[in-house]
Amino acid sequence: MGSSALPALAFPTRLILRGARLRWRRGLLTLLTAAVAVIPIVSYLALSAEVTQAIEGDLAAFGPNLLVIPESPAPGVAGARLDSRVVDRILALPESDSVRSWVPFLYGTASVGRPGTGTENGTPVVVAGTDFERVRAAQPWWQMDGRWPAVGSTPADSVVGEVLARTLNLTLDSSQSLRAVDPTGGGQDVPPACNCTIRIAAEVRTGGGEDQLLFIPLPLAQELLGAPGQVSVLQVRVASGDRIGPLARAIDAIPGADVRTIEQLVAGDRVVLATTSLLLLTIAGEALVCTSLAAVAIAGTALAERRSEVGLLVALGARAPAVRRLLGGDLLLYGAIGGAGGYALGWAMAASIGAKVFERPIPPELLGVLAALLIPFVLFSLATRLAVHRALAAAPVEALREG
C-alpha cells in the first residue's frame, strides 16, 4: 500500500511525493524546463569566473605586468639600452609607489669555456646580467637546482638555464670564463676582454626562455658587455591591474624609455572570453524567458487538471499558501532535480568550452550551484503562485464541479 511506503515523513510531504510519483510525466517536463533554464547560466558563470581568474592568474604567474624597454630601435637590437639615469627617473615617479617589484636585465652575447683550457672561444651564449636578490623576490617560481648566488662572491656566482647547461655540459660548481663576442659575427666593436670568471651556483628551470640563458651578476655583465650603468629591460610588477595604465603613461613620457604592458599578451584570450560570455549570457537570457513561459504553462495545466483538488482543499479550509505548497510542491521537487541535472550539464558544457577554446580546466563553481538551486525554485514558485491565484479566483464550488 502506498501509504506505508513513506511512514516517517510528515503528512504534507507524503502528499507531495505521492502526487509527484503519480504525475511523473509532467514531472519530466518540469525537470527538463528547469534544466534548460539552468544550463546556460551555470556555463556562463563557470566560464566567466574561472577563465577570467585563469587569465589574471596567467598574468600573475608571468610575474611582471609591465616591461620598460629602450625607446626605439626595437628591443634586442645591440646598442639599444636603458641608461641608469632613466631607470632612476622611473623609480622616482610618484606612480611608482604601485611597483611591487622590479628586476633589471642586461642581455648580451658571450662565449663560455673552461678557464685556461683555450675553450673560451666556444659556443656563443646569451648572457643575462641581473640582480639575483630581486629575481628571488619577484620570480619565486624559478625552480633552482643548487644554491642562490651569493652577492659579491669571487668568482661570481651565476645561474645557468637547464637547457643551456645540458647543451654545454655546464656542471654545478664548475668555474667558467666568459668572453664577449659580436653577435653578428662581423668582428666589429667587441668590448675588451675582461677577467670574467664565474662559478655555476645553480641550474634554473622555468619552462620558458630562461632555460636557454646564462644569468650572471648585473655589474659583471655591464663590465663584460662594456655597458656600464645600462640595462636592456626592466621587468616591473605593478600591485594592481588598475595602476598599470597610469604608471605606463608616466613612464612613456620619460625620454629614452618605452613601455609594454604584458596584459596585451592575453588580450586575445580576453576578446574570445568576452564574446563567448556574451553569447552564453544571451542564450541564458533567452532560455530564462522561454522556460519562464513554459513554467507558467506547466503550472497552469497542472492546476487546471487538479481543479477539483483545489476546490476540495479550499472547501476543507486550505489557504492559498497551503494550496501552493501541496499542489505546487511536486513541481518544485522536479524543478530541483532538473536544476541539479542542469548544473551538471551546464558545468560539463563550460568544461568542454574551457578545454577546447581556452585550454583550461573549469572547476565547479559555487555561484553556479546557487543559481541551479534558486532559478528552478523561483521559476516554479512564481508560476505556481500565478496558477493558484487564478484557480482561487472562482468559488470553490466551481472548482469542485469542474473536477
Place this chain on the structure above:
Amino acid sequence: MARVRLAKKEDGLQPPQILEARERPPDHSVPDGPSMSRPIPRRVGRPVVVVSGCQKVYEGKTAALREVSMTVHAGEWVTIVGPSGSGKTTLLNIIGSLDQPSAGQVRVGGKDLARLDAADLADFRSRTVGFVFQRYYLIPYLSVEENVLLAQHFAGVDDPQAARTILRKLGLGHRLGHLPHQLSGGEQQRVCIARAVVNRPSVLLCDEPTGNLDGESSRKVFDAFRRLHARGTTIILVTHQEGYAAAGDRSIRLVDGRITDDGRSAPGRDGPASTP
C-alpha cells in the same frame, strides 16, 4: 485569534463530542443503543444559521434561489427537500461558504460570511462547518486515513489517533490504508463523513449523502448522523429521498428556488420507516 473567535459558544455553536457509538453488527434492523433511541428532548439553541433574502442567479439568467430566508438553531437537524433543480445544493453551498449569494445575507455562528476575510473564511471552512458531498471528493492517491488527515491538516491539527478512532467508529477500521477506489460507495461516503466531522464542526452540511447508496449503506450513513446529532451537532441535510426527510427535526421544502414549506411541525426523528 480568528479560529477561537469562530468557535466561541456565545455564537450559538456547540462543538459536538467525539463520535462514541459502537460499531454495529451487520444486522441492526432492530433499533437499539444510544444512536437509535429517540432524542433526549433538547432545549432549542440559539440561531446558528440565519439565511435572509438570499438569491442566486447564475450567469445572469438561471435563478437558482429566488428569495430564501431560513433559520437553523444549534443542535437542530434540518432536512431540505425539493424537486431536482429547485436549488437545494445551491443553498447548502452558500451556507457552507463554497459559493456566494447574488443577494441577501448568510450568517453562520453570528458571522456574516460576506464579511469574512480569506483567513477567517479558511478557518470557518475547516472548523465551523463540515461538508459531506454527494460525490465524496476523496483524493484518489491518498489512503482512507490520509484523506481524513487532510482535513485535520488545514485545521492545524495532527492527530492520526483521533482520525483512526473516528474511522473505526464509522466501521472503516479495516480500511485505513486502502485507497478510495478500493472501497464501496457506502464506505467512501463514510470516509467523507469522517473527514467532515474530524475537526468537530458545529454544523454538518450533507448534500444527498445517500443519493448513490443502497438501503443498507444508507442506513449506516444515517446511523452516523444520528450519533453526531445526539452529541449536539447541527445538521442540515439535503435529500430528495422523502423517506429520509423525516429523519430530522424539521423539513424545509424548496420549489423553484423558493421555500414553500418550512415544516416546523415535522414528525419526530424516527428514521426511515422503509428504504425509499
